[in-house]
Amino acid sequence: MRSVEEHAKIVSDLLSPSPSVNVSLHDAAGLVLAHDLIAPIDLPPFPNSAMDGYAVRAADLPSFPITLPVSQDIPAGRQDTGPLTPGTAARIMTGAPMPDGADTIVQVEKTDGGTETVRIDDAPPAGIHVRTRGEDVRTGAVVLHAGAVIAGPQIGVAAALGFAELPVRRPLEVLVLSTGTELVTPGQPLGPGQIYESNSYMLAASVTAAGAHARIAHFVADDVDAFNSALSAASTGVDLIVTSGGVSAGAYEVVKDALTGRGVEFAKVAMQPGMPQGAGHFHGIPMVTLPGNPVSSYVSFEVFLRPAIRAAMGYEQLTRPALRLPLSQPIDSPAGKRQFRRGVLDAANGTVAPWGGPGSHLLSWLAGADAMIVVEAGVTHLDAGAPVEVWLLG
Amino acid sequence: MRSVEEHAKIVSDLLSPSPSVNVSLHDAAGLVLAHDLIAPIDLPPFPNSAMDGYAVRAADLPSFPITLPVSQDIPAGRQDTGPLTPGTAARIMTGAPMPDGADTIVQVEKTDGGTETVRIDDAPPAGIHVRTRGEDVRTGAVVLHAGAVIAGPQIGVAAALGFAELPVRRPLEVLVLSTGTELVTPGQPLGPGQIYESNSYMLAASVTAAGAHARIAHFVADDVDAFNSALSAASTGVDLIVTSGGVSAGAYEVVKDALTGRGVEFAKVAMQPGMPQGAGHFHGIPMVTLPGNPVSSYVSFEVFLRPAIRAAMGYEQLTRPALRLPLSQPIDSPAGKRQFRRGVLDAANGTVAPWGGPGSHLLSWLAGADAMIVVEAGVTHLDAGAPVEVWLLG
Known part of the structure; x- marks a missing residue:
């Protein structure tokens, strides 16, 4: 049997x-920067005031209080600021360009706030409250490094440098397809022997949570021709195909029947749930075939596909946050298989408990879990108190 | 001055x-369930096989090996399964309905796999490998509780129960508007005294990361009429307006000029950065006015708006994950103000270091930080090694 690591x-x-693709700042959120971002301009682009007040020359302030004529008014955004006439003050607002010749900003609170003349009661040393050109970023500096995950602050600095787009690692387009003659679309009536199709919705949400784009192909019955034509029709522009169902040991295993010897290799992996797995290509497109039981399908996604998708998209953090916590209840585990059990954290006690049984159809217990408990293949029993590896879901 | 908690x-x-609104399963991802979800059906909806193999009666297996005629073939999804004829076996696949009268599933691996007759070498006790009706969920049970954050597994169980939509707390529609005559759209040429508009892109990404929907109104110059008409035009269907800029002590404070005495109260908050703040309503729509310096704007969003938006949308987790870590370098902090400094974590040593100075224009340092260091108002100096509150960003 293949090990989890091998598969x-x-x-x-x-x-x-x-x-790498260029996308708008808005669309870059959550993605990984593909190249270093080099500053094309200085930030700030020009010396400016950090305060609302008056720009003066320190040499014009021999003692306090002192009254100076106000020679110009410089709101932020003024484009025609002239040099400061010696012996005068320029009224200036936060972010407005320092007039040539001024070296000191007097906060408005230290003045009478005048607009014709201004009485200055005190002043800080020259240079205080002045933001110099390039103080934050110098032209040519690497502002963001390739591999950075882009959020508000990264978008903010890129915008401030004038970038309308950012080079990002393109999100993978992942096609999700469920198979099974027993499946019915949620919201439709259920006949005898039928169940609602849930894997494609669950897997699509998992694909999105991993950072990629999901497309759902309408599920198909256990029919090789229907399977092949559904995949062919839906796979244009797709980077990865993920199927669920049709890969185990039964007589009507549509995915196996369609693809064995045609690009996909099927194998048993030493894990529970999720033993029957497959991987390969469909018409040149990477393809991973997951088992159909919903818990098996979800666990397989978390174990194999989430890290693979995130690695391809350049994320440094491939896996869920993991830690070791003591069990609050004993667990039994099958010999020779790595077991993935649903768990719930007890934050107050710093422990984890198994949540529901190992059955791979127990979807409601999966939905109530906030952790995955990993029991190594060589272990068949763990007592309460034994430390286990725990993945934090969601 | 107003305290951070008061504001x-x-x-x-x-x-x-x-x-509460009903949205498709796909659109529910990441949102909060508005009502308890009650199971309308049993899960599984009918007794079915957990294995590929043969459905038999235990009473028909007095000893092993034994050969039985195969009386029917039951693939998953078969809707016309008849009762099991006594003294025969039914070939059955995983998930297929148990025929009436059968109580035992023999795995295919314990048989010769025959289709006319089958030789059975061994069998488990009755009931093993049979999934009973309602074993996972019983009709009427609460499957997901109001307040649950919806991800793949929650979507999966909802789909399996037949729900095509889920009731969620509707994402807030947040309008973001920057003000300032000095602003230019990224990608356009920059004139003297001008800077690129960055706050709306940064705040929109922060709104999205908080779970809400962001709309960006094109920024306006420091002109009261332009401000009022831009807001009026863009605020249809908006739950919250967030502006940046125009709220400090200067002479051209467009937000203050437009809204003082007209529904928004402006105040100084005892924090650095982010002292000038405002909150109120614009034509009945909740409105929060943030300062214009980019770091002030971002910090104000994290401190005030992220928790408020998440509370309104029903999230239990309102704030960033926080912990106390020792400083690896000393920090000075202004008296009487809670200081929020950008920080970088040193995971190996379990410490945090300040990253860049306190200046509220230092956007590149914000973009390089992965933590926010919180220094309480009463503290003016912390030595290296002193524990501080740290918020984990991103």
Whole structure:
């Protein structure tokens, strides 16, 4: 049987690093910067006032109080600021350009606030409250490094430098397809022997949470021709195909029947849930085939696809945050398989408890869990108090 | 001066709890469930096989090996399954309905896999590998509780129960507007005295990261009429207006000039950066006016708006994850103000260092930070090694 690490490498190797594309600042949020961002201008682009007040020359303030004529008014955004006439003050607002010749900003609070003349009661040393050109960023400096995850502050500095777009690693386009003759669309009536299709919705949300784009192909019955034509029709422009169902040991395994010997290799992986897995290509597109039981499908996504997708998109953080916590209850685990159990954290006690049984159809317990408990393949029993690896979901 | 807590309460009190709306499963991801979700059906909806194999009666297996005729074939999704003829086996696939009368599933691996007759070498006790109706969820059970944050597993169980939509707390529609005559759109040429508009892009990304929807109104010059008409034009269907700039002590403070005495109260808050703040209503719409310096604007959003937006949208987790870590370098802090400094974490040593100076124009340092260091108002100096409150950004 294949180990989890072996299959993880096979899945990860299917995907190439996603290419760099330029997107608007808005669309860059949450993505990874593809190249270093080099400052094309200084920031601030010109010396400006850090305060509302008056720009003066220190040499014109021999003692206090002193009254000076106000020779100009400089609001922020004024484009025709002239030099400061010696012996005068310029009224100036925060962010407005320092007039040539001025070296000192007197805060409005230290003056009478006059507009014709101004009485200055005190002044800080020259240079205080003056933001010099390039004080934050110098032209040519690397402002953001390739690999940075882009959020508000990164978008803010890029905008301040004049970038309307950012080079990002393009989000993968992931096509999700469920198979199974028993499946019915949620919201439609359910007949005998039928169940609602849930994997594609669950996997699409997981794809999105991993940072990629998800497309759902309408599920298909256990019919090889229907499967092939649904995939062919929906896979234009797709970077990765993820199927669920049709890969185990039964007689009507549509994914296996369609793709065995045609680009996808099927294998048993030493894990529970999620033993039947497949990976390969469909018409040249990387493809990963997950088992159909919903919990198996979700666990397989978290174990194999989330890290592979995030690696291809350039994220440094591939996995969920993980830590070791003591169990508050004992766990049994099958020999020779790494077991992934749903868990709930007890933050007050710093412990984790298994949540629901190991059954791979127990979807409601998965939905109530906030952690995944990982029990190594060599371990068949853990007592309460034993430390286990815990992944923090959501 | 107003305390941070006082202003936070004023901002938070502006917003009403966002109403419940039904959205598609896809659109529900990341939002908060508005009502308890009650199961309309049992899950599984019918008894079914957990294995590929044969459904038999335990009474028909007096000893092993034993050969039985195969009386029917039950793939998943078969809707016309008849009862199991006594003394026969039904070939059955995982998820397929148990035929009436069968109580035992024999895995295919314990048989010769026959389709006319089957030789059975061994069998588990009755009930093993049978998933009973309602074993995961019973009709009428609360499957997801109001307040749950919806991700893949929650979407999965909702779909499995037949829900095509989920009731969620509607994301707030937040209008972001920057003011300042000095502002130029990124990508356009920059004239003397001008800077690129960055706050609206940064704040919009922060709004989105908080879980709400952001709209950017094109920034306006420091002109009261332009400000009022831009806001009036853009505020249809908006739950919250956030402006930046025009609220400090200067002579051209467009937001203050437009709204003082007209629904917005301006105040000084005992914090650095971010002292000038305002909160109130514009034509009945909640409005928060942030200072214009980019770092002030971002810090104000994190301190006041992120928790208020998340509370209105029903999230339990309002703030960034926070912890106390020792400083690796000393910090000075102004008397009487809570200081928010940009920081970088040293994960290996479990410490935090200030990153860049306190200047509220130092946007590149904000973009390079991964933490916010909070120094309480009563503290003017902290030595290296002193523990401080740290918010984990991003």
